Amino acid sequence: xxxxxxxxxxxxxxxxxxxxxxxxxxxxxxxxxxxxxxxxxxxxxxxxxxxxxxxxxxxxxxxxxxxxxxxxxxxxxxxxxxxxxxxxxxxxxxxxxxxxxxxxxxxxxxxxxxxxxxxxxxxxxxxxxxxxxxxxxxxxxxxxxxxxxxxxxxxxxxxxxxxxxxxxxxxxxxxxxxxxxxxxxxxxxxxxxxxxxxxxxxxxx
Amino acid sequence: xxxxxxxxxxxxxxxxxxxxxxxxxxxxxxxxxxxxxxxxxxxxxxxxxxxxxxxxxxxxxxxxxxxxxxxxxxxxxxxxxxxxxxxxxxxxxxxxxxxxxxxxxxxxxxxxxxxxxxxxxxxxxxxxxxxxxxxxxxxxxxxxxxxxxxxxxxxxxxxxxxxxxxxxxxxxxxxxxxxxxxxxxxxxxxxxxxxxxxxxxxxxx
Numbered sequence: 258x259x260x261x262x263x264x265x266x267x268x269x270x271x272x273x274x275x276x277x278x279x280x281x282x283x284x285x286x287x288x289x290x291x292x293x294x295x296x297x298x299x300x301x302x303x304x305x306x307x308x309x310x311x312x313x314x315x316x317x318x319x320x321x322x323x324x325x326x327x328x329x330x331x332x333x334x335x336x337x338x339x340x341x342x343x344x345x346x347x348x349x350x351x352x353x354x355x356x357x358x359x360x361x362x363x364x365x366x367x368x369x370x371x372x373x374x375x376x377x378x379x380x381x382x383x384x385x386x387x388x389x390x391x392x393x394x395x396x397x398x399x400x401x402x403x404x405x406x407x408x409x410x411x412x413x414x415x416x417x418x419x420x421x422x423x424x425x426x427x428x429x430x431x432x433x434x435x436x437x438x439x440x441x442x443x444x445x446x447x448x449x450x451x452x453x454x455x456x457x458x459x460x461x462x
Numbered sequence: 463x464x465x466x467x468x469x470x471x472x473x474x475x476x477x478x479x480x481x482x483x484x485x486x487x488x489x490x491x492x493x494x495x496x497x498x499x500x501x502x503x504x505x506x507x508x509x510x511x512x513x514x515x516x517x518x519x520x521x522x523x524x525x526x527x528x529x530x531x532x533x534x535x536x537x538x539x540x541x542x543x544x545x546x547x548x549x550x551x552x553x554x555x556x557x558x559x560x561x562x563x564x565x566x567x568x569x570x571x572x573x574x575x576x577x578x579x580x581x582x583x584x585x586x587x588x589x590x591x592x593x594x595x596x597x598x599x600x601x602x603x604x605x606x607x608x609x610x611x612x613x614x615x616x617x618x619x620x621x622x623x624x625x626x627x628x629x630x631x632x633x634x635x636x637x638x639x640x641x642x643x644x645x646x647x648x649x650x651x652x653x654x655x656x657x658x659x660x661x662x663x664x665x666x667x
Contacts, residue, residue: 286552287552288550288552291550293498293500293510293548293550294510295498295500295508295509295510295546295548296508297502297506297507297508301502301506301542302502302542302544302546302561303500303501303502303508303509303542303544303545303546304500304508304546304559304561305498305499305500305510305546305547305548305559306548306557306559307548307550307557337506337507337508339507339508340508341500341507341508341509341510342510343498343500343510343511343512345493345496345498345512347491347492347493347552352511352512354509354510354511356507356509389667392666392667393666394666395645395665395666395667396645396647396665396666397665397666398663398664398665398666399664399665399666440600440601442601458603459603459604460600460601460602460603460604461597461598461599461600461601461602461603461604462594462597462600
């Protein structure tokens, strides 16, 4: 089950066809694009939260997630740059556990291509989604008598400081289908020329 | 928002009323009792998988999960005995992130009370659920020409070796309601007499 080069692998990753099929089969459910992202947090303890799938990066299998640069997960990822997605599709009873390294792209990046990805992700979000990045820092205590501040956002304006793009680069995908009780393990390996191969193996559920 | 003693805390944990309400509001959905459990696995990397809520232990807030003693998560938990549950309720749009230590109860336990909890959890499972513990070790390669073996289980027989009960003892609960955009942080502290208090604080989402 060969992969080919970095560009070709997007077309041939064997797990990706399963994931596209699950996305289609569950598309009538709003939460079908939500998954849980686990990271390692402070003190080496696990952390876990629901995030939204923002699509694949062009020409590859990397998974995009928008987040607030002020949230705890940014610190977690900077000290341990790995994550595991657990994506359960509630109508088709399929689970994808997707493991890989995570890259953080915030406004301080010096790479023009990365900044362009971040800008694209910003404009792909709804204006309502973008507004949350103008709110107070997530997780800080709310003072009850806080006056509600009016927040204005120019829809044509680029990403604000708090907007951050996460990129998870899948290395292993553990697929489980609870309807037929089948499980497949997909493992990526790198070839001498730097391109990737994916191996698929049927394992017991 | 005082807790009281270990037994009383089950009645007064402020987050538990919210969780009971969410369970009731989403009870028509089969997957409402499924959540994602994050642990720290091999090499200090995060691991994440869907598991089933098997209720609270009697007279306390500890969360019960059944699992296979041969699964990777047992090794994970033995080397890092902490977990974070991410429980998203798809109909009421509520998320509970529940952090705590995890205890493992398998057949080798020397504590009669723990063995009794494990036996109770075994008999509380359906016979179909119990059968999976008689199958091959989870995650090992399946040989295509494996002949399907008939598996017999005496419904009155006690737990088999592979059956394992996990007990997560909540220390912190991060509650988010996406319908009204409210977030509450519940933090447990221990009093001098060993009993627990829960503090609740409204935080920004």
